[in-house]
Amino acid sequence: MRVVIENISKTFEDGTGEHIEALRDINLSNEENEFLVVVGPSGCGKSTLLNIVAGLLPATSGKVVFEGIPDESRPHTAVVFQEFALFPWRTVERNVVYGPEERGLPRKERQEIARYYIDLVGLTGFEKKYPHQLSGGMKQRVSIARALANDPWLLLMDEPFSALDAQTRTIMQGELSQIYEKTQKSVLYITHNIQEAVFLGDRVAVLSRRPGRVERIIPIDLPRPREEHIMLEPKFLSYVDQIWQHIRGQAMEALTEEKP
Amino acid sequence: MAAHSRPGHGGPDRGEAVSRDRRPLTETVVQDKTAFMVRREHRLISFLFILGLFGVWELIARLGLVSPLFLPAPSAILVTGYKMILSGEVFHHIGASLWRIFWGFSCAVIIGTFVGVLLGFFSVAESIGNPIIASTYPIPKIAILPLLILWLGIGEYSKITVIGLGVFFPMVINVYTGVRNADPVLIKAAISLGSNPQRIILKVILPSALPMIFAGLKLGIGIALLLVVAAEMIAADAGIGFLILTSADLMQTTKLMFGISLLSMLGLIFSWLIDRLEKLCIPWKK
Numbered sequence: 450m451r452v453v454i455e456n457i458s459k460t461f462e463d464g465t466g467e468h469i470e471a472l473r474d475i476n477l478s479n480e481e482n483e484f485l486v487v488v489g490p491s492g493c494g495k496s497t498l499l500n501i502v503a504g505l506l507p508a509t510s511g512k513v514v515f516e517g518i519p520d521e522s523r524p525h526t527a528v529v530f531q532e533f534a535l536f537p538w539r540t541v542e543r544n545v546v547y548g549p550e551e552r553g554l555p556r557k558e559r560q561e562i563a564r565y566y567i568d569l570v571g572l573t574g575f576e577k578k579y580p581h582q583l584s585g586g587m588k589q590r591v592s593i594a595r596a597l598a599n600d601p602w603l604l605l606m607d608e609p610f611s612a613l614d615a616q617t618r619t620i621m622q623g624e625l626s627q628i629y630e631k632t633q634k635s636v637l638y639i640t641h642n643i644q645e646a647v648f649l650g651d652r653v654a655v656l657s658r659r660p661g662r663v664e665r666i667i668p669i670d671l672p673r674p675r676e677e678h679i680m681l682e683p684k685f686l687s688y689v690d691q692i693w694q695h696i697r698g699q700a701m702e703a704l705t706e707e708k709p
Numbered sequence: 710m711a712a713h714s715r716p717g718h719g720g721p722d723r724g725e726a727v728s729r730d731r732r733p734l735t736e737t738v739v740q741d742k743t744a745f746m747v748r749r750e751h752r753l754i755s756f757l758f759i760l761g762l763f764g765v766w767e768l769i770a771r772l773g774l775v776s777p778l779f780l781p782a783p784s785a786i787l788v789t790g791y792k793m794i795l796s797g798e799v800f801h802h803i804g805a806s807l808w809r810i811f812w813g814f815s816c817a818v819i820i821g822t823f824v825g826v827l828l829g830f831f832s833v834a835e836s837i838g839n840p841i842i843a844s845t846y847p848i849p850k851i852a853i854l855p856l857l858i859l860w861l862g863i864g865e866y867s868k869i870t871v872i873g874l875g876v877f878f879p880m881v882i883n884v885y886t887g888v889r890n891a892d893p894v895l896i897k898a899a900i901s902l903g904s905n906p907q908r909i910i911l912k913v914i915l916p917s918a919l920p921m922i923f924a925g926l927k928l929g930i931g932i933a934l935l936l937v938v939a940a941e942m943i944a945a946d947a948g949i950g951f952l953i954l955t956s957a958d959l960m961q962t963t964k965l966m967f968g969i970s971l972l973s974m975l976g977l978i979f980s981w982l983i984d985r986l987e988k989l990c991i992p993w994k995k
Contacts, residue, residue: 534898538916551903579993
């Protein structure tokens with residue numbers, strides 16, 4: 450299984466009828482079991498790209514192709530959103546089984562799936578809690594479990610830890626890394642955080658600012674399993690620095706430019 | 710700031726002038742300036758006040774300051790009520806009113822919710838429905854009652870319909886707003902987890918709109934109470950509105966006032982019931 454993003458471009462029309470080019474000619478591929486991170490300054494259209502891959506937004510031109518999918522019994526993608534997007538009227542367990550429910554799996558199988566993924570994200574004992582009773586980090590774990598429970602070919606993550614505080618974020622990065630190593634999912638991960646990109650990614654695609662173009666693709670040659678302490682290693686830091694040098698100038702531009 | 714500095718405490722950043730200040734040492738403890746904003750519950754006060762109000766009322770009536778024809782004593786109203794309960798007369802009237810409210814209210818809630826979802830979800834329905842609702846909503850429903858009597862006769866149907874119309878509008882408008890305000894990211898999440906549009910209405914939009922649906926129910930039940938009384942005053946042979954009007958015609962002021970207090974009690978019971986139902990249906994609400 451391989452996901453190919455071919456010549457994707459996206460142009461929005463803003464309220465005044467002006468055209469804003471968000472993405473230009475994006476070419477990327479997500480190999481099987483690969484953790485691909487897209488990193489870029491604010492306004493580079495990285496979330497737009499994820500929404501296009503998820504089928505939640507039409508591209509202006511180009512296409513996204515899933516190659517080598519044997520049958521259509523499993524969904525192509527599942528998304529973990531920055532805003533968690535948990536259904537507030539469903540308990541943890543009922544959130545997690547939402548996808549299997551929509552796929553019409555029998556109750557018993559759904560329960561097993563829920564138990565497995567709730568355990569995987571370390572939320573056993575919280576099955577009957579409602580989202581408003583959970584902390585931000587726990588909410589995002591539910592959201593990850595919910596996406597994985599639908600067993601997608603490609604897991605899409607849209608800045609999943611941006612709404613969390615720095616400490617929780619560090620912990621969640623470590624946990625996600627473990628979950629990835631355990632499940633061997635293909636992941637497309639969007640972030641503006643360079644450390645996070647290097648820590649999680651097999652490859653990091655750096656997007657430029659508006660219009661978003663793939664500036665560089667940097668393979669991250671760090672051993673797995675990765676743990677927090679690798680963030681202190683010189684090799685890790687040199688990757689971070691390398692990417693920062695690419696983004697820095699554009700991030701400065703983003704800072705001073707007016708909102709479109 | 711310099712005036713509050715303590716002599717002898719002048720650090721290097723305070724400068725020479727302050728450390729030479731020889732005025733006596735003063736202390737001002739910081740007070741909680743928000744104390745007046747703390748809201749306490751004064752149950753005893755509200756109970757005593759109401760009790761006092763009834764006491765004064767009773768006194769005025771007992772001393773004969775006002776004729777009982779205009780202001781009967783609270784105790785006299787209670788006695789009348791007790792007699793009407795014993796004779797079963799009250800239940801006859803309450804039953805008639807409740808029956809009309811039940812049918813008018815429940816039909817309007819079901820149809821209103823359905824139409825509200827249609828308007829909120831489908832743009833064609835929205836462009837047809839919104840102008841109709843905007844132009845019919847401001848009409849006081851009681852003004853339509855004569856027309857409804859002409860169409861449906863003087864019996865129950867015209868009364869039920871006028872109640873239904875009154876409840877329908879707040880329901881439609883609230884459900885519509887609730888549907889439109891459903892969090893788009895939840896809809897996206899449902900799509901990404903494989904829901905089709907019908908399932909999204911059932912599993913995302915409706916639960917999202919539940920708090921607004923309940924807001925509609927609360928508005929609606931008040932309107933239903935208002936309209937049932939109005940309709941019964943125009944043409945009926947039973948019901949609380951009928952009871953109030955005939956008592957007034959016969960100068961039975963105690964009966965009239967008991968009828969009014971029945972309405973107050975019904976209103977309280979309805980809103981209590983809806984609150985309970987809301988807690989049951991929306992357990993995720995904080």
